[in-house]
Amino acid sequence: MMTTCPPSHDEDNKQEASSQRVQNYSTKELDRKEHVDFMSPKIELCLIQKDSLEHSLYRKFGRILIAREDIDAGEILLIEKAYASVLHQSDIHFNSHRFCVVCQKKKRNDDQSFGEDKICVNDGHNNFRKSKTSISDVSSKDDDHANEERDWMICEDVNCKLLRKLIYRENETVDDENNLLLNYNNSDDSCDGCVYCFLTRIAEECGVEFSLLLLVYRICRKIEFDSNDKNCDSTFYDRIKMENLMSLQTHKDEIYPEHLFLFRKSSERLKQTLFKNDELIDLELLVDTFCRIFVNAHSITHTRWWWNSSNTSSTVENNSNNSSLIINNFFTTSIRSPNTVYSPFFIPISHSDREDHTENSCADFREIGTGLFPMVSMFDHSCSPNCSFQTFDDLKSNMSYSGNVIYVQTVKKVKKGEELCISYIDIMNPTSIRRRELWYSKYFVCKCSRCMSDTEEERYVRAYKCHNSPMMKEFSSSTSRSFSNASTKDLQCDGYLVPIYQCNTLSGETKTDIREYQSKNHVDSETDFNIEHFDEEDYDKALAMFEDIYENVHDPECSELNSTHHDQREIDEEFIQKVSYWKCTKCDCKIDAALQEGEAFMEFERKLNQVILSLDQKISEDNLSVHRLPKNELCEIILSVISELDGIIQSMLELDNYQILSSRIRPHFNHYLLFQLKGKYISMLIKLFEKGCPLLGEANKISEKHIGMIQKGYQYLSDMMHSVKIVFPTYHTEIMLFHCKMLKYLMWMKENDISPNRVEREETVVTEQDLLNSLTDQYNVIVK
Numbered sequence: 001m002m003t004t005c006p007p008s009h010d011e012d013n014k015q016e017a018s019s020q021r022v023q024n025y026s027t028k029e030l031d032r033k034e035h036v037d038f039m040s041p042k043i044e045l046c047l048i049q050k051d052s053l054e055h056s057l058y059r060k061f062g063r064i065l066i067a068r069e070d071i072d073a074g075e076i077l078l079i080e081k082a083y084a085s086v087l088h089q090s091d092i093h094f095n096s097h098r099f100c101v102v103c104q105k106k107k108r109n110d111d112q113s114f115g116e117d118k119i120c121v122n123d124g125h126n127n128f129r130k131s132k133t134s135i136s137d138v139s140s141k142d143d144d145h146a147n148e149e150r151d152w153m154i155c156e157d158v159n160c161k162l163l164r165k166l167i168y169r170e171n172e173t174v175d176d177e178n179n180l181l182l183n184y185n186n187s188d189d190s191c192d193g194c195v196y197c198f199l200t201r202i203a204e205e206c207g208v209e210f211s212l213l214l215l216v217y218r219i220c221r222k223i224e225f226d227s228n229d230k231n232c233d234s235t236f237y238d239r240i241k242m243e244n245l246m247s248l249q250t251h252k253d254e255i256y257p258e259h260l261f262l263f264r265k266s267s268e269r270l271k272q273t274l275f276k277n278d279e280l281i282d283l284e285l286l287v288d289t290f291c292r293i294f295v296n297a298h299s300i301t302h303t304r305w306w307w308n309s310s311n312t313s314s315t316v317e318n319n320s321n322n323s324s325l326i327i328n329n330f331f332t333t334s335i336r337s338p339n340t341v342y343s344p345f346f347i348p349i350s351h352s353d354r355e356d357h358t359e360n361s362c363a364d365f366r367e368i369g370t371g372l373f374p375m376v377s378m379f380d381h382s383c384s385p386n387c388s389f390q391t392f393d394d395l396k397s398n399m400s401y402s403g404n405v406i407y408v409q410t411v412k413k414v415k416k417g418e419e420l421c422i423s424y425i426d427i428m429n430p431t432s433i434r435r436r437e438l439w440y441s442k443y444f445v446c447k448c449s450r451c452m453s454d455t456e457e458e459r460y461v462r463a464y465k466c467h468n469s470p471m472m473k474e475f476s477s478s479t480s481r482s483f484s485n486a487s488t489k490d491l492q493c494d495g496y497l498v499p500i501y502q503c504n505t506l507s508g509e510t511k512t513d514i515r516e517y518q519s520k521n522h523v524d525s526e527t528d529f530n531i532e533h534f535d536e537e538d539y540d541k542a543l544a545m546f547e548d549i550y551e552n553v554h555d556p557e558c559s560e561l562n563s564t565h566h567d568q569r570e571i572d573e574e575f576i577q578k579v580s581y582w583k584c585t586k587c588d589c590k591i592d593a594a595l596q597e598g599e600a601f602m603e604f605e606r607k608l609n610q611v612i613l614s615l616d617q618k619i620s621e622d623n624l625s626v627h628r629l630p631k632n633e634l635c636e637i638i639l640s641v642i643s644e645l646d647g648i649i650q651s652m653l654e655l656d657n658y659q660i661l662s663s664r665i666r667p668h669f670n671h672y673l674l675f676q677l678k679g680k681y682i683s684m685l686i687k688l689f690e691k692g693c694p695l696l697g698e699a700n701k702i703s704e705k706h707i708g709m710i711q712k713g714y715q716y717l718s719d720m721m722h723s724v725k726i727v728f729p730t731y732h733t734e735i736m737l738f739h740c741k742m743l744k745y746l747m748w749m750k751e752n753d754i755s756p757n758r759v760e761r762e763e764t765v766v767t768e769q770d771l772l773n774s775l776t777d778q779y780n781v782i783v784k
């Protein structure tokens with residue numbers, strides 16, 4: 001029996017949804033499906049029926065998963081091996097040397113289990129490896145053959161000489177892939193009909209990616225295999241997965257006609273060639289499979305590790321749930337070059353740092369393939385999900401899973417009856433961008449509670465608090481002069497400044513609205529949503545302002561600065577350019593840098609940068625020659641830098657025109673500078689600890705003076721966090737990282753018996769419990 005959809009959300013519902021950020025369903029709204037064995041017993045599969053148009057605009061329909069009981073954060077709900085998967089073709093040369101081409105398991109350096117054919121040792125792959133069968137043999141449906149080689153992957157013959165050249169570059173005789181493809185038909189190596197060659201040819205003819213075709217091929221072969229009654233090799237599990245797969249949405253009506261055209265064309269070619277004799281795999285099933293992959297497939301990632309944390313990551317006992325919190329080491333970014341001015345957020349300096357393969361560092365994910373996971377596909381999307389999915393990675397677990405196996409885990413506590421959702425996209429974007437991304441990549445308009453909420457906080461993730469807001473008064477003594485369009489009535493604005501193009505595009509729209517918007521505005525592609533939609537006037541003004549400031553920054557008198565302050569200047573320009581394009585969604589005001597006053601501030605900044613630079617040089621690795629200097633001397637140098645920094649911070653705060661400057665000229669940026677100084681102060685302290693200078697005095701005790709410094713460091717962190725929250729309230733990623741950093745710092749103090757509170761300060765600093773609560777409740781960080 002199917003029940004009807006609940007009424008569209010009223011105000012109360014809306015508020016509740018936005019505060020909880022998940023949708024809750026009552027028992028009577030749902031049609032419960034049979035419990036599916038291989039999922040956690042804590043999950044229930046339910047159905048919400050599409051009822052009326054009105055409902056469908058606000059509520060989702062179709063299958064959803066809900067929690068059958070309360071679930072803790074960090075619980076694994078489902079582990080699933082892909083129904084079928086492929087390595088990405090674009091990187092195939094690289095990938096095939098590192099991952100098994102069948103199951104994407106990672107090859108370790110000393111791994112003897114990978115054969116020359118790039119396939120790992122796994123019983124399930126034997127048929128794949130053995131197969132030398134050409135496609136004509138397979139399609140002939142020879143019974144004997146079918147019995148002998150039952151694996152669904154039997155038909156992929158990786159022994160084709162041509163393909164070995166093309167994909168694995170074996171015995172390469174031609175320099176260039178294109179040449180190889182051009183010579184494809186005439187080549188001596190020309191294949192007499194292996195699957196890869198057929199697919200390569202279809203990919204060329206139809207303009208569809210080879211890996212997509214291969215995935216369609218693998219899925220359909222497996223469907224054929226699993227639906228054959230005689231195939232006792234196909235387990236109950238596989239058959240259920242197949243049924244689920246067949247019931248996944250295709251969004252055929254929404255998919256772009258150009259895509260559908262290509263899918264159909266490719267499907268026709270597949271049907272004429274590789275599936276000629278297969279009754280079950282008809283044209284429509286092939287087209288549907290293309291669509292299902294488009295809408296439902298998940299990436300398979302390989303985890304790359306960066307910033308070494310094996311020795312320093314700390315484990316904190318959280319008594320409330322008796323599990324441990326693993327925080328990565330946010331402090332180890334070392335200072336490499338004296339020319340680099342560091343962000344207070346300690347973000348790794350260069351991209352290459354992120355690509356470090358040290359096996360015990362923090363993770364960065366790289367997509368290596370795609371797979372269809374019918375059970376994981378039951379999870380709906382939410383922009384504030386309570387579950388996450390990840391590829392099982394050898395490096396992270398001692399379990400034997402790897403490659404094309406993904407798992408779904410709760411990322412926060414879930415109450416009985418709450419919907420379980422994962423996120424299909426990057427949720428650190430504003431609603432308009434998230435919705436657009438889902439629409440263009442998955443063909444649906446998101447109806448999660450965050451997208452349906454009309455609070456600005458929910459809508460924008462990256463936004464500045466509007467200067468006209470009372471909160472900003474704390475940072476700004478004169479507000480109105482900073483804005484070009486602000487009128488007096490707007491002075492109490494509580495809005496947000498967002499990039500102009502986000503002000504008027506696709507924030508709360510439905511699918512129909514998007515279609516209408518597209519046709520009215522002749523929007524063809526995603527790029528059309530960009531900067532061209534500005535008012536001409538806005539654009540000219542921003543441009544003129546930018547040019548002016550740009551000239552200042554490029555003042556020939558500062559040539560020295562030009563060469564040494566490259567990074568800082570870039571930040572400068574980027575910032576100015578960015579805020580020039582931002583305006584408030586509510587009062588329509590726009591940041592307008594007052595240029596004359598800017599001169600003085602620029603001068604101040606320049607001097608400050610020079611000091612920072614000289615400090616950086618003083619403590620650069622080269623300068624300190626860490627390994628040779630006695631520890632006490634090293635300690636002294638770092639301590640002297642900390643004292644100098646302390647002095648600069650004080651003088652900056654006491655500077656006569658600091659107030660004026662911070663209020664009128666780039667107030668955010670000004671604070672950023674202060675953050676940077678304080679950030680440096682803190683990183684110096686950490687450096688001190690890391691270099692093995694534990695601040696111990698003669699009596700093996702940390703001196704009072706040093707305790708004061710460390711406490712000041714923590715106070716700075718608390719202040720900075722407070723400011724970041726006010727000025728950038730929607731910078732959730734940064735705030736979350738900040739929390740982690742503070743927790744790490746706090747742990748470090750705890751280890752040395754240092755209290756976070758300074759004696760002379762009355763204000764209390766952020767406590768460990770505050771940080772833990774915020775991390776788990778607000779930012780979905782798993783606290784174990």
Ligand SMILES: C[S@@+](CC[C@H](N)C(=O)[O-])C[C@H]1O[C@@H](n2cnc3c(N)ncnc32)[C@H](O)[C@@H]1O
Nearest residue numbers: 060062063377378379380381444445446447448
């Ligand atoms: C992978 S399936 C999820 C299971 C799906 N509910 C079903 O019944 O098969 C993805 C599809 O579910 C729907 N969906 C998932 N999350 C949604 C959301 N937040 N808002 C609206 N529709 C959603 C979309 O139609 C999407 O294409």
